[in-house]
Amino acid sequence: MKVKLRAHWFSIPLLAAAVLLSGCQLAGYRTPAEDEPHAELRIETRDRVRILLLDEKGCMTRSQELADGPSLLGTVPSRADSSAVHFLRADQEAIMEYASASVGKFCRILFAFQPENGARYRLSGNRFIDPKGDTFFGKEVSAEKCGVFMTKENADGSQIPVPLQGRSADLVSPLCTRFITPEEVRRKYPPAVPRF
Numbered sequence: 001m002k003v004k005l006r007a008h009w010f011s012i013p014l015l016a017a018a019v020l021l022s023g024c025q026l027a028g029y030r031t032p033a034e035d036e037p038h039a040e041l042r043i044e045t046r047d048r049v050r051i052l053l054l055d056e057k058g059c060m061t062r063s064q065e066l067a068d069g070p071s072l073l074g075t076v077p078s079r080a081d082s083s084a085v086h087f088l089r090a091d092q093e094a095i096m097e098y099a100s101a102s103v104g105k106f107c108r109i110l111f112a113f114q115p116e117n118g119a120r121y122r123l124s125g126n127r128f129i130d131p132k133g134d135t136f137f138g139k140e141v142s143a144e145k146c147g148v149f150m151t152k153e154n155a156d157g158s159q160i161p162v163p164l165q166g167r168s169a170d171l172v173s174p175l176c177t178r179f180i181t182p183e184e185v186r187r188k189y190p191p192a193v194p195r196f
Contacts, residue, residue: 030089031064037090039115043067045125047100047146051088052110052179054095059176069099090117095167095179098125100146107146110167110179120153121162 032038043049048069053061066086088094095112107127115121125148133143151159167179170188180188 032087032089034087037117038087039090039117039119039121041066041086041088041115041121041123043084043086043123045069045098045123045148047098047125049123049125050097050099052095052097054179057176058178059172060179063097066096069101088115088121090115090119098123098146098148100125100127102127102144105144107144109146109148110169111148111164112167112179113150113162113164116152121150122153122159123148123150125149 043066045067046069047067048065049067050063050065052063055061067084093112093114095110098109098111100107109125125146127144127146129142130145131142132140133145134141148164150162150164152162153159166182168182168185170178170180170185172178
């Protein structure tokens with residue numbers, strides 16, 4: 001007895017996958033219009049900055065690039081426009097990624113903050129050498145690191161530092177990555193107790 005496989009049997013799994021993925025792609029962060037409550041963000045870095053888009057369960061669906069940094073290997077220069085102003089929703093926490101690449105090295109920082117309606121923010125980031133940034137066989141050695149700094153502009157033009165909340169990527173399932181706080185990391189993954 002021969003069984004004929006028809007084309008529609010192959011299309012059912014593909015259709016099911018497309019339906020499942022399409023629901024995730026439509027949810028998430030929506031850039032506000034000028035007449036909606038929003039904050040303004042100006043990015044002053046030559047590195048990559050993205051806002052991470054989450055679905056209603058807090059899982060990452062995709063990202064929206066705000067500043068295009070250099071290539072992963074650091075060989076193609078950045079095309080970031082520091083004069084561009086980005087609108088952020090004032091009613092939703094912004095979870096963002098800063099990534100800096102130089103030849104053979106990659107530095108990534110995940111952070112979040114709550115934009116205030118009508119506020120103007122500036123985000124800057126850079127690489128630097130920390131003279132005591134690492135240890136090598138128990139000895140402190142210098143290490144290249146990266147950092148981000150955000151300020152909020154007052155009406156008089158002065159700048160106030162904005163505290164950024166660190167985030168860590170947490171793979172909940174093969175299809176869901178969430179971004180959790182350091183406290184949640186410590187609760188979920190407590191340090192191992194040494195056994196002697």
